[in-house]
Amino acid sequence: MQQDPERLERMSGMLKRRGIILPAFEIHGGAKGLYDFGPVGGRLRNRVNQTWIDHWLALGNIVELSCPTVTPYAVLEASGHVGEFSDFMTVCTKCEEASRADTLLESFHANPDALSQSELQHLLFDSNPPCPNCNEQAWSEVTAQNLMFNTTIGAGSSGRPGFLRPETAQGMFTSFPALLRHNRDRLPFGAIQVGKGYRNEISPRQGMIRLREFNMAELEYFFNPHEDQQHDFDSWSEVELSLVPDEGDETRMTIQSALDASIVRHETVAYFMVQTYDFLVKVGIDPKRLRFRQHEADEMAHYASDCWDAEILGSYGWIECVGIAHRGCFDLESHEKATGKTLRARREFSEPKVIEIDGWTMNGATAGPAFRALAGAVKQSVESLAADATFPCMVTLENGEKVEVLSEHVKRVQRTETISGEWYIPHVVEPAFGIDRIIWHVLDHAYDDTAKDGDAYTVLRLSDDVAPVNYCVFPLFEKEGMGELARTLHKKLSATSGVVSIYDSSGSIGRRYARADEIGVPRCLTVDHQSVKDQTVTVRDRDTGEQHRVHIDDLI
RNA sequence: GCGAGCGUAGUGUAGUGGUUAUCACCCCACGUUGCCAACGUGGGAACCCGGGUUCGAGUCCCGGCGCUCGCACCA
Incomplete structure (x- = not known):
């Protein structure tokens, strides 16, 4: 996995010695998965962030947001993170040893990992496996041990549960009404945000690669899925990308060829792939050590329908540094369902739809008193009758009951409706950048410690755009x-x-x-x-x- | 989380239970040097943390924290 561990050690030493990247809180013994950007690195991080912001603002229809990192429970429940980001734990009430519920239940279920919290709870109480530590059979309730950092928003009994955000994206989805209004109801547009994200990783590894607090930069690009997006790929007609599709081997081709061959399946995903390529090269990533890898269907995150990672080759092998996901309408729809708020945009049909309505409806003034509790079901049935129905007639209700409907119970409905458009949930393509991982690889690619006049000599060949x-x-x-x-x-x-x-x-x-x-x-x-x-x-x-x-x- | 190895100046390191804790680079001051890690003199800087064993612990034991690797986990 590691290429040239000695070079990695020399480089890590230099980064620490010169104040670029160093372990955080070191005088107190340090803390796993947390790093400082030092007096040189702090400026480097800032310049990478600024370059990223400028890169996207240049598109002309992008706005910058800054949302809180402290996030109420309900937001992340709606987004799926509470469910998907959890391990379910149970504690032995005799010896206090905590165990993962799905691990305990492996001999009782083919795939306990896939069970919900309540399913695990039932299966645990039914099967009651012995504690691996003390062999007792006395388990507590199953609790979600989330990979998100828990916190309480507010004090005492008025405090409500929350998390430090695991990604910046949710704030941009929950701000969608304001974004849409700001853009005067016109799509497409994007929102960007750079900021901290938090994941309480079980085992942070590989230095800057897996952190518990990390810098992320995400773009949510909202568009109308009923329209072609008309991206212009001319600027990249000479640029060959390394692509690793979900089926087949790595190939090099232009983005247009990849679209034509349906290797990249969506124009907007393709567009952000080449934009991502440009950004990474601008900050100093070696294009020869950059590739895009398509997710297999079974590794796709819970929200994505097509996803390409930008992977960069460095001291730890190929590392995914950017994820470009077609999230469809998943996020907006989830928040809509959870809140009852409308997170939709309006589109006008090219031709208004004209609908002739000719049929019957219930006359509430007479039928209501006549049918009382059944009136609702009667209305439903009457409205499904054909225009040539005659009354009185027997009508079969939804529950199978038959009632006689008289002519005084109904009204004829005849009108023409013109429907000029509809409200739809925009689709989203999300390029999500792991800034720390990118900075690591920028340093890795810039770090040149070959000799000068026979002696060891180190030059950091950083791009002018990011040099601290x-x-x-x-x-x-x-x-x-x-x-x-x-x-x-x-x-x-x-x-x-x-x-x-x-x-x-x-x-x-x-x-x-x-x-x-x-x-x-x-x-x-x-x-x-x-x-x-x-x-x-x-x-x-x-x-x-x-x-x-x-x-x-x-x-x- | 499990297993293994490791933890000494800013960096890289040496260190048989008793050293003023080694060496190099480094950093600072002064001198010198007139454009690519020169030199001289002087100075600075470390045993991860907490217990224990011992007359005495950087060294041995226990626990914690951290790092690296493997397994597991993970976008």
């Missing part, structure tokens, strides 16, 4: 005015919005370049004797080592 430090300012020596000029330049750069500069006067110039290279500073500015005379500095490029002189005023 833009400039290092070096006075050749801190004398003859060079130190003062360099400090002035450093302050001027630092005061510029979006620019981070480091001042470094310690050690030889070569050592300072090396320090800058290690954290991926794209350009170093050196102040020398000539600078004091004519206000020019040398700009040294990280990747080529080339230098040229630039006037200070032309730098920003």
